[in-house]
Structures are given as C-alpha cells and as structure tokens.
Amino acid sequence: MKAFRSLRILISISRTETPYSKTHLPQNFIRRSYSAQPNLDEPTSVNGDSVFDGSQYSIEDPALLEAALESADDELGEGEVREEDQKSLNVGIIGPPNAGKSSLTNFMVGTKVAAASRKTNTTTHEVLGVLTKGDTQVCFFDTPGLMLKKSGYGYKDIKARVQNAWTSVDLFDVLIVMFDVHRHLTCPDSRVVRLITYMGEEANPKQKRILCMNKVDLVEKKKDLLKVAEEFQNLPAYERYFMISGLKGSGVRDLSQYLMDQAVTKPWEEDPFTMSEEVMKNISLEVVRERLLDHVHQEVPYGVEHRLVDWREQRDGSLRIEQHLITPKLSQRKILVGKSGSKIGRIGIEANEELRRIMNRKVHLILKVLLK
Ligand SMILES: Nc1nc2c(ncn2[C@@H]2O[C@H](COP(=O)(O)OP(=O)(O)OP(=O)(O)O)[C@@H](O)[C@H]2O)c(=O)[nH]1
Known part of the structure; x- marks a missing residue:
C-alpha cells in the first residue's frame, strides 16, 4: 500500500x-x-x-x-476540481546541463521518479513534471539545448527544433533561469553568465522571470552567495531571486509558494x-x-x-x-x-x-x- x-x-x-x-x-x-x-x-x-x-x-x-x-458521473471525485475553478501556470526552466532542473522539479512535484530515466532532447519543451495541489496546477517544462554560443547568439542553426524552442520560450507564464551557484563560484562558465545576462536584460511584460541559484548546499561560505547575487542584481527582467537546493529542498518551499501564487484561473492542461x-x-x-x-x-x-x-x-x-x-x-x-x-x-x-x-x-x- x-x-x-x-x-x-x-x-x-x-x-x-x-x-x-x-x-x-x-x-x-x-x-x-x-x-x-x-x-x-x-x-x-x-x-x-x-x-x-x-x-x-x-x-x-x-x-x-x-x-x-464507481462513483456517480456528476459527483466530483477525490482530487477533482470543477473546470471553472481550476488555476494553471506554465513554468519553463532554462539553464545549462546539470544545473539541477530535474532535481528541483522532482522535489517540488514530490517524488524522485519524474526524471530518473527521462529521455533528454526528444521534444522542444518536455514536460518535466506537474504539480497539482488543491485547485492549482503548475506544469514544469524543460527547455533542452537552449544555451548561448560564445558569440552570444543561440544555436539557432543546429536544428529547427532549437529555433522553435527559443521563439516559444516567451510563451511560459514564468521562466526560471537556473544555474549551479557552486560551480559558478569555483569554475565559472562564460556561456552560463551570458545566458543569465541575456535572459535578464529585458523584462517581458507577459512573463515573470526569476533567477534561481541552485546547489547552495554545496557552498561552504554562505557569504559567497551574496557576492553572486550582487553580480546579477542589475538585471531588470528578474522579478525575484531564489537561493535554493533543489536536491535537499532548502528554499524550495518559498519558490513553490511563489509559483502557486502566480497561477491564474485557466483550465488545467494536464490530466x-x-x-x-x-x-x-x-x-x-x-x-x-x-x-x-x-x-x-x-x-x-x-x-x-x-x-x-x-x-x-x-x-x-x-x-x-x-x-x-x-x-x-x-x-x-x-x-x-x-x-x-x-x-x-x-x-x-x-x-x-x-x-x-x-x-x-x-x-x-x-x-x-x-x-x-
Ligand atoms: N548537491 C546538490 N546536487 C544537486 C542539486 N540539484 C541537482 N544536483 C545534482 O546535480 C546533477 C544534475 O542534476 P539534474 O537535476 O539531473 O540536472 P538537469 O539540469 O536536469 O540536467 P540535464 O538533464 O542534463 O539538463 C545530479 O547529480 C543531481 O543530483 C542540489 O541542489 N544540490
């Protein structure tokens, strides 16, 4: 059981x-x-x-x-919510490989199974997981392959799939830009900095963007986190900054609550x-x-x-x-x-x-x- x-x-x-x-x-x-x-x-x-x-x-x-x-057809079953009462939010997660996108989703969705053997790069936007709580459903999407080349441009020419991904990134209600803050402190990657800067430069009125510094559990001197926060503080597109450990869970509750609060009345897309x-x-x-x-x-x-x-x-x-x-x-x-x-x-x-x-x-x- x-x-x-x-x-x-x-x-x-x-x-x-x-x-x-x-x-x-x-x-x-x-x-x-x-x-x-x-x-x-x-x-x-x-x-x-x-x-x-x-x-x-x-x-x-x-x-x-x-x-x-079997319950009668017109009765609402456990966990069911009338369509007119349903709230939804589509959340895209963008970040370099290994930033911890799946781990975070798994933690929020409440299980480790979502991605253990997930196929990567099979779709433009892969559903990483769905969090359905009360009347609210938050769908998390991966944005595989979306990194910036050294020149600062996306790898648009590789495949049409990636091009589509870039153009449709704006369709998410919320975009989480995630990076491994421990790695950034020990061995910074210019492509990651470029991605963070690019996504944070210009606010999109239709999309909320947040910057997630992940893997804070690996950072010994927590003061260093403030240095990183300062480094990216002047990027107007980021409405909020979160310091989290998607694996261990610190800071994740605040992030989940923030996302639930952003949901708008809209029928659930995922059964x-x-x-x-x-x-x-x-x-x-x-x-x-x-x-x-x-x-x-x-x-x-x-x-x-x-x-x-x-x-x-x-x-x-x-x-x-x-x-x-x-x-x-x-x-x-x-x-x-x-x-x-x-x-x-x-x-x-x-x-x-x-x-x-x-x-x-x-x-x-x-x-x-x-x-x-
Ligand atoms: N210590 C620590 N490790 C983490 C954390 N989040 C993820 N990891 C580890 O980092 C590695 C990559 O995590 P994933 O969640 O697979 O990263 P991803 O961004 O989904 O990776 P891709 O599928 O390659 O895009 C795994 O070994 C995780 O266990 C964290 O908060 N703390």
Whole structure:
C-alpha cells in the first residue's frame, strides 16, 4: 500500500508526448481495492530457481467490484476540481546541463521518479513534471539545448527544433533561469553568465522571470552567495531571486509558494490522472523495490542492483515487464531467491498484482535474480 500512497503524488506527474505513452487511470482508482489470489502455490523455477514469471498467475476479474465502487458521473471525485475553478501556470526552466532542473522539479512535484530515466532532447519543451495541489496546477517544462554560443547568439542553426524552442520560450507564464551557484563560484562558465545576462536584460511584460541559484548546499561560505547575487542584481527582467537546493529542498518551499501564487484561473492542461510511460517504468521499479524491502529483512536489498531490462506492450494489450536483481554475493542471491524460489516468487506475485491495479491492465512481471 505504500506504493499506492506514493501514487497519490505520482499521478500528478505528466506525460511525454508519444502516442502509446498514456495510461489513463480510472479517476477513483486510488480508493479501490480488491483482493486476488494467484492460482499456483509455487512460483516458477527455472535453472536453479531464480526466475519469477508473472504470466503464470491469473487474477480474478474485478470488474463487478469496480462497478460497485464507481462513483456517480456528476459527483466530483477525490482530487477533482470543477473546470471553472481550476488555476494553471506554465513554468519553463532554462539553464545549462546539470544545473539541477530535474532535481528541483522532482522535489517540488514530490517524488524522485519524474526524471530518473527521462529521455533528454526528444521534444522542444518536455514536460518535466506537474504539480497539482488543491485547485492549482503548475506544469514544469524543460527547455533542452537552449544555451548561448560564445558569440552570444543561440544555436539557432543546429536544428529547427532549437529555433522553435527559443521563439516559444516567451510563451511560459514564468521562466526560471537556473544555474549551479557552486560551480559558478569555483569554475565559472562564460556561456552560463551570458545566458543569465541575456535572459535578464529585458523584462517581458507577459512573463515573470526569476533567477534561481541552485546547489547552495554545496557552498561552504554562505557569504559567497551574496557576492553572486550582487553580480546579477542589475538585471531588470528578474522579478525575484531564489537561493535554493533543489536536491535537499532548502528554499524550495518559498519558490513553490511563489509559483502557486502566480497561477491564474485557466483550465488545467494536464490530466492529473495520466501517467507517462517513463513514470510508469519508474513506478514498476519502485513497487518491486518496496516488496523487496518488505520480504528481505537483511541488508540485502541495499547491495542489489535493480534494472528494468524490458518494457513491452503485447498484442493483447498486456504489459511485459522484465526486471533484473543483480547481487554481488552468492549468499545474497540465495536469500533473495528463497527456498525453491519462494521468496522471489512472493515478491513477484505481490508486485505483479499491485502493478496490475496501478496500470489498470494485465501485467506479466518477470523478475530474475542474477549474480554479478
Ligand atoms: N548537491 C546538490 N546536487 C544537486 C542539486 N540539484 C541537482 N544536483 C545534482 O546535480 C546533477 C544534475 O542534476 P539534474 O537535476 O539531473 O540536472 P538537469 O539540469 O536536469 O540536467 P540535464 O538533464 O542534463 O539538463 C545530479 O547529480 C543531481 O543530483 C542540489 O541542489 N544540490
């Protein structure tokens, strides 16, 4: 159930724009619960008992129970807000690679899963995450590749995608210009300074711009932060300056509050009940990890390398998920596998069932325990 709890947060993360990437969760799925039993007592044993294959198990059709729990159409479900009451804000985050854009978004959105295996540079403006709180939805967009060349001009000629990105940057309600202040103090990069200056030179009446000095946790002498603030203080386009640690969270609450306060009455653009494929992949890892921690009490889970090796939609609409658990020691592998595969089997059954409920479709979870 811990994964279900985290899902209340996870569902507010948005989707990537691939046609097959959307999974629409039933709007009241969080409140549903139904039990299911595997129809076999023992998990599959292949080549020395290291494989759990979820396709060996079938779950009773929960449709009847789902129907019974369905709320009436005109009732507002938990977390739903009438369109006329919805407030929105689109926030672009611009900054050099490694500035901490994803980490900050993850912290604000409330989970680490948003970007762990995010594909970069696939779209002009990639949704990094969506924060939906009360009646307000804040969408965070990445602006990949938007840096300035030494000449001071953008890399417009590289690809039309980048050109479009530059021209549409102005469309965000708020633009966060972010940089790694620790790096700036130790090894300043002229391209970053140029970007900060360029974005701060001229105020845009339709867009609020803020300058975020990130990674303040790495700066030992906090006085140095004031020096940096002074360096950029005469840039009229920045309405506010924030000193934050997107990873550790310092200063993030003020920033989140500032953003929530900027939201205007406008229907939400992102369905808070839609999950991207990337998010689902990470959920699948999280769910298995959780079960692992539940069932293996020794130190084992912390030494285990956990990989998603296959994620495939099958012809019948079901999802095949294969994950590998790689242990450094044979003894750890034995603990994980259990007698005749009983441990990994149990972990697999429970994780398979939970994933089936979350994804709202049939899931074949394959877990393999391997030795490094
Ligand atoms: N100490 C510290 N590290 C941070 C902070 N924010 C991010 N990092 C680390 O900096 C690295 C880059 O962070 P990301 O969030 O991936 O940066 P990004 O700007 O999204 O990077 P790109 O995807 O390359 O554009 C990671 O190793 C983070 O853990 C912070 O506030 N403090």
